[in-house]
């Protein structure tokens with residue numbers, strides 16, 4: 001297969017990196033060469049992933065023709081043949097088994113326009129409630145906790161550059177030195193003042209830079225937050241007037257937290273009581289202070305409660321809604337923020353509206369030109385949806401856009417087994433990812449630099465990503481794919497536009513009046529370089545860089561303390577599985593690695609899964625640095641190269657989750673779900689470590 005990324009313009013295009021939510025500014029030349037660009041989030045910096053991002057535009061692994069499985073093999077087919085086949089199979093399944101027999105799975109890397117049109121396609125063209133997306137695995141616990149506390153969820157309710165003036169920052173379960181390196185410069189102000197605290201079971205590159213590293217046992221950071229909050233109150237550091245004037249519910253929280261004195265919490269977490277008190281004092285005495293959480297706090301069966309515990313701490317110190325201070329969640333995927341606002345989620349409609357809200361249904365249905373009663377209700381959450389595939393009463397067909405669930409979902413062997421039961425699996429993909437390799441039909445689609453679209457970064461700022469190069473011949477945009485399928489399913493062509501700006505104009509109308517109101521944002525304003533943070537309710541509105549300065553989004557304007565208790569991991573260690581495994585990311589790879597594993601500079605550096613382990617723990621298992629180890633949980637096992645790391649806790653092992661096949665860390669992970677967010681417990685499961693041949 002040959003491929004060239006031909007220039008569509010003769011001048012360089014100011015754009016943004018295709019990967020994480022920092023959305024670093026970069027310039028792409030007509031020859032598809034990248035140079036970093038001054039933009040507030042990256043200030044001229046790029047990480048290795050950003051520098052090498054154009055490599056995938058020219059990759060020989062790019063798909064350039066639809067593939068249809070025939071006699072067990074994926075074989076090239078024409079677009080018409082592929083789309084006709086999909087549409088006729090979907091119609092048969094819907095006629096025989098009902099609309100919910102077809103499911104749709106989206107991704108947090110899709111542009112706002114794609115997220116929006118995908119949600120509309122599912123609800124209108126397919127009429128299915130069975131739709132969710134991989135953002136459920138990444139940000140949904142912080143979103144739910146933010147909704148409870150503040151009445152609204154925007155990852156960072158302030159520009160990232162505000163962090164530079166902080167005296168103290170507590171970073172919980174985040175490793176930006178590897179996941180988004182240019183972000184680290186925003187921590188330097190606090191670092192220089194001795195005020196950077198990192199909470200992480202591992203001594204990550206971020207923790208290395210911290211002034212204080214707290215290493216709680218995996219699954220105990222909720223207890224740690226309660227211990228620090230106890231110290232705040234016991235040491236007379238509570239911001240009494242803020243709590244009285246701007247919040248409600250503190251007394252119920254204190255009734256629980258009173259029992260979590262730091263010495264007690266030390267026994268649960270392993271974090272010294274003196275360090276808990278030190279953090280309390282550091283935050284309380286700082287002029288400007290922030291508490292920031294990320295996946296380490298969220299990816300638990302108690303993820304919402306854990307994030308709520310850290311928000312409670314921030315509220316007790318009077319940080320949220322105060323200029324120069326606050327609480328925020330570091331969003332991970334490129335459009336993790338926008339992707340959760342415009343209707344890919346099982347329970348949402350565009351504008352961050354609830355699909356169960358009659359007024360929201362009326363509004364969105366009127367924009368879509370359909371009766372409100374025709375819209376389905378909420379569907380299954382991401383893992384529950386994948387787990388139901390091919391089972392009695394579950395979906396029999398799945399359309400996947402922008403996600404590689406075989407690698408990224410928890411208990412991934414079970415997910416692969418469920419996919420194998422489907423009557424029809426369709427993917428829209430750049431390359432033959434591990435999920436596409438199982439599909440019945442694969443549709444080759446464009447990527448970031450080959451199409452227009454908007455992204456919403458981790459600050460809630462909307463960015464225009466403009467087309468810079470032509471896609472390879474034979475490739476179509478996701479919007480084209482949705483329009484082609486919708487028309488074959490009997491929808492009027494004008495209901496599914498293929499031009500990104502036209503879709504965005506409709507998205508604006510659909511979001512108008514909703515919590516994430518984009519109605520005042522236009523491509524023209526974005527082209528003019530305006531820095532627009534939602535909500536932007538009209539075209540003269542300057543946007544909302546800082547939220548909650550006057551009031552929180554609950555009807556009474558107050559933030560709410562949420563009473564939460566520590567319960568620990570869903571799967572504690574026992575005699576058969578004595579260690580705790582935690583999973584995460586490395587600098588060189590992004591998410592399931594489907595893209596970055598194809599970039600030689602990245603993959604050559606980290607080509608395979610490894611397991612980080614304390615040297616004594618390795619020795620007890622008869623292993624040494626460089627050996628192959630077998631890591632086994634109750635769900636399955638993976639073979640990984642041993643890396644002995646002296647700073648690891650002796651009861652913990654760590655594996656990155658970017659690798660395919662038998663190297664999948666998610667063969668181990670526990671799909672226990674948070675009761676509110678339905679996010680799985682990626683961050684902790686019980687495992688045993690043995691020699692690769694299985695000998696103990």
Ligand code: SF4
Pocket residue numbers: 017018019020021022023024042045046047048049050051179180181182183
């Ligand atoms: S991966 Fe993230 S941090 Fe790295 S260049 Fe891209 S946007 Fe920036």
